[in-house]
Amino acid sequence: MNAFDYRMPRTLDEALAILREYGEEARVIAGGTALVTMMRQRLVRPSCLVSLRQVQGLDRIEATNGALRLGALVTHREAETSPLIRERLPVLSETFRRVATIRIRHMATIGGALAHADPNQDPPVTLMALGARVEIRGAGGQRELPLREFLRDYYETALEPAELVTGVTVPLLPAASGAVFIKFLPRTADDYATVAVAATITLEPDGERCREARIALGSVGVTPLRGRAAEGLLSGERLSENLLHAVGEAVKGEVDPLSDHRGSAAYKREMAAVMVGQALTQAWEAAQRSVRGAR
Amino acid sequence: MTFTQECVIPVERERLWDFLMEIPKVGRCVPGVETVEAVDGSAYKGSLRVQVGPIRLSLQGTITVEEQDRSAWRARMRAEANDRRVGGGIRARLSLTLAPAESGTRLMIDTDLAVLGKIGEFGQPIIRKKADTLLAEFAQNLRAALAQ
C-alpha cells in the first residue's frame, strides 16, 4: 500500500472539512474491507484516509415512521442480527446474512457498501426492492436520494466531492405482503452472486390478485436494477405459470449483464429469469401466508 | 475481447479521413488523453487517463498506424499501453472504416482488445461498458473539432 495520512475526526463536520481540504486525494474509510483490499492491489492510492470510526451517532438502527433507519456505520453483522430488523424486515436481515463471511460482516458497514457501489453486492438489491432512500451529508447540508438514483454506474454514486453517506431509510412493507431475497451463486457460498433477486409482492385484500410487485436484480448490470416491465405484468394478476413465463421473458429484456468468471452474460440473463420466477413464487406464498395469518 | 462501435459525424468522408489520420489532432478528441506526440512517421506515443469510480488508470504507451488506405477508406492501428503503478496494460488492434451516411459519414471502429495483468483481472467487464461511453464522448469531441 502507498503511504497516506490517517485522520480520525470525531464529528461529521470535522470529517467533511478534511475531505474538502484533501479533495480527490482523500477517501473515507469505515470498515475498510473493500478499500484496503483495493489499496493492497494498488488500484486506488489515496494520500489521505478519513476514518469514521470515532464519529458518534452513525451506528444506530431505529424504527421511524413506517420505516427502519440504519446509520451508515451499522455493520453487516449488526444488521443481520438486529432483533428490530429481524422482526420488521426479515428479508433485509436475511440479505445481510448472505454477504461474504462473518469476518467481513463484522467490519463492512452499510454506508461503505452503498458508497462502494459494486453491482454484485447483495444488500443494495433488497434495499432497492424495498424502496430505500440514502441520506447524504455535505457542505451544503443534508439531502436524501432514492437508492436507484444514488447508484449511478459501476463503482459510481451520486456523491459529490466532500459528501458522505450518513444513513439509509427503508420503508416497511404494507400488509398482505411477502418479500424474498434469492442469491444464486454456483461457486462458493462466500462469493458475490452470479445473479441476485429481491422480490416483494403485495396482494389485494382478497388475497388473490397482486396489487403491487417489485423486482430488483443484482449482478446483471452496472448497478442493481428494477425490473419495471416485469413488475407491470404482475399488477392486478393472479399467479400462474403463464404469467411467470411472461415475466421471465420481460426480465431477460431488461437486464444487461457483464460476462465475468461468475458467468457469461447469456447465462446470467437466463438465470435472472429463472431466479425471478422462484423469487416471485416464494414471495407470493409468503404474502398469502400473511393474509391468512391476519384473518 | 472484440467489439464494434460506430458513430455518424456530420462532415464529408474526405475531410473526416484527413482529420483522423492526423493522430495528434484526433488523439486529443479521445476523452482522457493527456499527451500525444509523434515518434516517427507512423508511430506515436501518448498517455491516457481512465477512471472507474475510485480507480484511476494512467496508461502510457504507443500507437502505430499499420495501414492507411484512403481509396478504401480503411485504416488499421495498433495500440499498446501500460499502467506501471497498478500493474497491467492493454493491447489493442483497431480497424477504422468510413462509409457515407445520410447526414455525413459513418465511422466504424472494430476493436480487438486484450487487457493484461491487474487491470485484466479486475477490469474486463467494465472496460466494455467504458468503451461505449468513451466512444460517445469521442464522437462529440470529434464533431466539435470539425465544426471549427
Place this chain on the structure above:
Amino acid sequence: MTRLIRLTVNGRPHEVEVPTYRTLLDCLRYDLGLTGSKEGCGVGVCGACTVLLDGKMISSCIALAVFADGREITTVEGLAEDERLHPVQQAFVDFGGFQCGICTAGQIVAAKALLDAIPNPSDTDIREWMLGNLCRCTGYYKIIESIRAAAERSHT
C-alpha cells in the same frame, strides 16, 4: 506517516509506532512477533489471518493496524492458559484437525469464537460459522469433528 497505537493483545498491553499502511496482521507478526496468524490470500477470503477484535473474528490482513488502537486483540497465541491448551486446540490435536498447519491458527481462533457465541453448536452451525476458513489439506471433516469434540468437552 506513523501513528502510536495502544492495543491489548492476548491480555497484554502494547504500545507500537506503526506506519499508517501497516495491516493488523503485519503489526502482529512483525512488530509484536506473534507469527501464529498467517497471510494466505491477502484479500480477506481464506481466513488464515483470523484474529478476534474485541471478541469478533475479522480478517487481519485487510484491517489496518491503526484500527486496533484502544482495542483488544486475541490471536491463537492467547488461547492456551500456561501449559494447558484451550479445549479447541486440544481437540484439534486429539482428532487430527490439521495437516500442514497453515490454516490452523485461523481455524482455531474462528472455532473458539464459535464456541463463545454458540456453546452447543449443531453441525449446521459449525459449517456456517466456519465457511470462511479454507483448508487445502483436510477436506474439512476432521476440522468439524474437532470442533464438535471441543464443544462436547466444554460441557463436561
